[in-house]
Amino acid sequence: MExxxxxxxxxxGGCMNSIKTALLRIEGVEEVTIHKDTDTIVLIGKFQRxxxxxxxxxxxxxEKGNNTLIRKVKSYVNCAMGRMKETN
Numbered sequence: 001m002e003x004x005x006x007x008x009x010x011x012x013g014g015c016m017n018s019i020k021t022a023l024l025r026i027e028g029v030e031e032v033t034i035h036k037d038t039d040t041i042v043l044i045g046k047f048q049r050x051x052x053x054x055x056x057x058x059x060x061x062x063e064k065g066n067n068t069l070i071r072k073v074k075s076y077v078n079c080a081m082g083r084m085k086e087t088n
Contacts, residue, residue: 003049005041008067009060009075010034014083021085022059026051039064 010016016034019041023032028047035042041061043052056062060074 001046002042002044003047003052005043005052005056006064007039007041007056007061008064009062009072010036010039011075011079012036012083014079014081015061015075016082017085018059018078018082019056019061021082022055023052026055 010019016036019034020032023029023041023043026047028045029043029052030045031043033042034040041056053063057066057071058074059078060071060076061078062068062071
């Protein structure tokens with residue numbers, strides 16, 4: 001099954017790397033595609049939407065309209081971590 005999420009705060013490849021890595025760890029998620037230009041994440045698999053939304057919030061990438069200062073800060077931290085993993 002395919003589900004789409006429109007999110008906030010995707011800035012670069014580091015963000016995308018952090019998001020993809022975290023979501024692929026969730027049971028039932030088989031494939032993650034991220035479209036930075038539209039701030040859209042498409043997941044394929046069998047999973048609970050609520051778990052994905054919670055994980056995205058924890059990472060700092062909430063669904064559109066649900067952004068906060070704390071989530072913006074979290075997204076910068078995860079972006080930096082994702083960039084470090086890209087270079088390794």
